[in-house]
Amino acid sequence: MRSVRFISPALFCIAIPGFWHTGCAAQAAKSQTAELAVTWSLQIAPIVYHNCTTCHHPGGGGPFSLLSYRDAWRRGPQMVQVTQSRFMPPWLPAPGYGEFADTRRLSDREIELIRKWVAAGMPEGDRTQAPPPPRFDTTWQMGKPDxxxxxxxxxxxxxxxxxxxxxxxxxxxxxxxxxxxxxxxxxxxxxxxxxxxxxxxxxxxxxxxxxxxxxxxxxxxxxxxxxxxxxxxxxxxxxxxxxxxxxxxxxxxxxxxxxxxxxxxxxxxxxxxxxxxxxxxxxxxxxxxxxxxHPMLLQLEDDRDLDIPAGDSHFVVQDELKLPIDVDVLGVYPHAHYLGKELEGWATLPNASKKWLIRIPNWDIDRQSIYEYREPVFLPRGSVVHMRYVYDNSEDNVHNPNDPPIRVRAGNRSVDEMAHLWIQVLPVNVPKNGPDPRLLLEQAWMEHRLNKNPGDFIALYNLASALAGLGRYSQAADDYRKLLTAHPDDARTLNSLGAALENGGDLQAANGAYEQAIALAPGDCDARFNLAGLDVKRSLFASAEEEFRTMLRRCPADAGAYSGLGVALIGEGNSSAAQAQFQRALQLDPNNFSALYHLGQMDIESGEPDRAIDLLQSAAQQRPDDLDTRERLAMAFAQSGRPGDALTQLKEAVRIAPGDADLHALLSQVLAGTGQFQQAIDEQNVALRLQPEDADGWNNLGVLHARMGNTAAARADFQHALELVPGHAQARANLARLPRQ
Ligand code: HEC
Missing domain, CATH: 2.60.120 (Jelly Rolls)
Known part of the structure; x- marks a missing residue:
């Protein structure tokens, strides 16, 4: 938004001490009875500065300026006309069909004030009372960009x-x-x-x-x-x-x-x-x-049905989509070209009630806009979003680019048409640890597209990718195969098929798909990267090394390939060569996760915890929820004598994987090491609830209870450990060491 300063009418009337003894309400009441002369300075300038001058200033989108009294004086009667007809300010959505931020619509009272001002001869009034005109300049509004x-x-x-x-x-x-x-x-x-x-x-x-x-x-x-x-x-x-x-x-x-x-x-x-x-x-x-x-844009559209006969003044297209999850709608972008007449979007809720998203009774492409909601519009899962657009291809449509009208179909030129309603949604009430909810939206959307048009291969490809993202690998693979029967030479689909097969556990078939993709598109590095990764997974490190090196000859600036090569070299036992490759990866991309992680790990192994900490902290920034990185980082902190920081990382790890008993047990040990015995006992109890058969865990809990002087509890713990593993030597020794009651 431009930084426009204006004084609103409400503020303004308060600023006249002693004039209206009952404040603003009195002013409104009086002005309605027409006893008060409406002046530019008091009432009109604030309305114009708030609603008109963003466009009507020198160099702005409006055809003339309305910044000064003189400017407005010259346009007064025209201002009455265009505000009464609601031609100005330009605002397409009908009121009451969606509450938008930045709604640009004058109130009836404001329109009436403009009329009265002109009827009264457009008096200026006391110019010292006029608000300062907003300033517009053509420099960066937010300061120098980055x-x-x-x-x-x-x-x-x-x-x-x-x-x-x-x-x-x-x-x-x-x-x-x-x-x-x-x-x-x-x-x-x-x-x-x-x-x-x-x-x-x-x-x-x-x-x-x-x-x-x-x-x-x-x-x-x-x-x-x-x-x-x-x-x-x-x-x-x-x-x-x-x-x-x-x-x-x-x-x-x-x-x-x-x-x-x-x-x-x-x-x-x-x-x-x-x-x-x-x-x-x-x-x-x-x-x-x-x-x-992470919001997502959904599109309702009906371009395939756009085939508007010449002269048809009421051609309707529609689309609808059922939402598989709860969403907040943040904004909409209705889009048609010159023949669009009436554009509507709404949702039918699961309880059958109707919630309007937008209604534009007189579409005008020259006034198209994004419409953001003042408050997000909540739509529960199961809601159906609809669009219904009416087109006018008669000569009565003043915007019709064809004279006389001709048959019009969907297309990219301005004489073609479009029927799109973009909807920006934010998934809400998302269950924790589930898949990215946008994949479910993508799946629903692409299935809907395929229903409309089974030959929509982009939709089929996107559907397969969404299914793969949701972990439904065999369904994804089936869809990729369907695509391949129609387009057997599509290297990208083969590569995606390979990934779905690999993730689904069929490494052999994955290998075949990658090789086919490479044969079809030797210059494309993606499939080769995946094949090399598959080799790493199968511990075929020498072959992986060769694949990565081949790939790097083709795609020499690929940081991922260098770090992949590093991993292969570690597998071959060549750590120092691996280190050099990770460093090259970081030169190309300082945020390369794999390189940061592995170099950090190598530093821990060679007893350089401080260097490791720097690297692993950067890695954790890239993937805040990566468990291994948090654990390694905790280890590096512990190694460098910073148990407090180690604790912080372990607590983070426990937050990421609350069901991991070993992590709780490890956290308990580190807490005990820093003297926080009660918390250590709490953590150990959590670990044992997750893993009640862990004799070592019971023994550790007993040690903690003993440290806290709770001999009875300690005895019970050691005995529990011995019940689980009768030969548990430590538990036996600890039990023997306990003081007798
Ligand atoms: C979003 C930009 C914008 C805003 C805000 C705006 N105008 Fe305009 N105005 C225009 C444009 C552009 C035109 C030229 C006609 C067109 O393209 O629709 C115009 C034209 C006009 C005209 C000439 C109409 C004609 O028949 O030629 C008047 C008078 C006018 N505006 C008054 C106003 C007033 C009064 C306000 C505030 C209440 C206002 N405008 C707000 C953009 C704007």
Whole structure:
């Protein structure tokens, strides 16, 4: 949001001491009785500064400025017209069909005030009482961004003609991943930019598709990128408009950019009457806090049924999706092109009640927007989300790009149509230790797509991947095989099949699938990486080494391959060679988990706990819930004489794996070592509840009770250990050592 300062009417009336003895309520009441002269300074400027000047300022999206009394005076009657008809401020959703943040809608009272002001001759009033006009400048609103990406070659927009939709590719230039908490766009000529979408192309697929022209920008209204959907694979709405120049993510929901990613800046440009050279900068603001909340974008759509006869003024398409889990809906993005007329989205709850998500009675593509809810809209599992769009392909539709109307189908050009409703949801009430709940959404969504269109291979591929993610490997493998009967030469599907087979335990078949994938696409490193990993798993270390080395000749900047090679070399007993490979991995990617973990482990073994601590702490940052890393870290702390820190790590480990009896027992021992006997006893009791047959555990508990002077309990513990293992020598000796009552 721009930092706009204004004084709201409510605040303002309080600031007139002694004028209204009963405060603001009196002002409202009086103004309604029309006894009070409405002035610019007192009532109108606050309304205009709050609702109009974000666009109506010099260089803004509106055609003229409304910043000064004089500006407004010249437009007064027109302001009455456009506010009474609710043409301004532009706001498509009908009130009462979803409560949106940043709702831009004047109250009836505000509209009436504008009317009265004009009827009274537009008096200025006491200008010392007028709020200061908001300031707009064309610099970064949030200060200098952490990273600025600039469009490679400026683009020439002609003076007239239809709107232009152009995609500029911005390669992410850094060697490290970053989380982005806010994004800002500075177009060189903001007044001709209608809006922008920012897409993340994880595999730089769009650039590869246009190797010779990408620097000039590629035309097109929507586009497909590989490994993701058409809008935003990272599940964020990265939608920018001139009146909201900063897009700030919600707390806990930054988005991520990795080395090798491209950003695609999709710009909607409007010719201004003179030729303009336009370029743009995208400013990104980083955060060191990784995402803790993971929203997802779901899409309802019915593009296949979009085949609108010329002249048809009421063409309806619909879609619906049943939600398999509880979600909070955070926002929606309805999207159609010029023929869209009435756009509706709602949910039917399991109790059959209807909850509106949005209703746009008069669609206008030029006013499209993301709509975020003021409060998240909770939808319990079993709810069905619906979309229903009506299109008008008659000549009565003033937006119809075809005169006379022609048959229109789905497509990417602005003369084609679209029927999309994107819904951003956040899974809630997620059971602990379960799979990523978004996989269940993905599964439901892709199954639904396949129901609509059994030939939708992208949906089948995504479904198989979701099933694999959910641990349903054999079903996933079946679906991958189904895909392969139609596309037997698809190396990526073969590779995914291999992974599903490997995870499902069929290593032999996995091996075959990887080899087939490699044979089909020798230059593609993924399958070779997996094959090498499979060799490590089967302790075929020499063969793994060879595979990793072959892969590195093709993909020499792959940190994962270096650390994989390191693991293979450890397996072959060559630790010092392994160490060198891990170090190379870290040079390429300082956050490479496997390299950090193994180097840390090696430092523990060679008695360098302090170095190990540094490495393992970085590893724990990458994977906070990795149990092994926490255990190793505790060990390194213990080794370096920091039992308090070791305890912290073990407690963390116990939090990650509360059902691990050995961990509780270990924690108990370390607690005892730092003199915290009562806590040690508590932990040991937890361990024994999980593992009641553990004679050593009972013996340890007895020792702890004895230390606390509880001889009776200690005796019972030792006797319990001896009942479980009659020959337990320590328990026998401990029992003998106990003082007689
Ligand atoms: C989100 C940006 C935006 C906001 C906010 C906005 N306007 Fe506009 N306004 C525009 C644009 C853009 C146009 C040009 C017409 C169009 O494209 O719809 C326009 C046109 C107008 C016109 C000329 C209408 C015509 O028939 O040519 C008037 C008068 C006007 N606005 C008044 C207002 C007033 C009063 C407010 C606040 C109550 C307001 N606008 C808020 C963007 C905005």
């Amino acid at each position: 990273l600025i990406l600039t469009v490679e070659r400026p683009y020439m927009l002609y003076a007239s003609g239809t709107d232009v939709f152009r995609n500029f590719i911005l390669p992410y230039p850094l060697a490290q991943s970053h989380y982005i908490r806010a994004m800002e766009i500075l177009p060189s000529v903001p007044s001709i930019v209608h809006h922008c979408n920012l897409l993340i192309d994880r595999t730089a697929s769009f650039r590869r598709l246009h190797p010779n022209h990408w620097k000039d920008g590629i035309p097109g209204m929507e586009l497909e990128v590989d490994a993701g959907n058409t809008f935003d694979p990272d599940s964020h709405f990265l939608f920018w408009k001139p009146d909201t120049p900063v897009v700030v993510e919600r707390k806990g929901m930054p988005w991520r950019l990795d080395p090798g990613n491209d950003l695609i800046l999709n710009m909607h440009l409007k010719p201004s009457g003179k030729p303009e050279i336009i370029s743009a900068q995208v400013g990104l603001y980083f955060t060191s806090q990784p995402a803790t909340l």
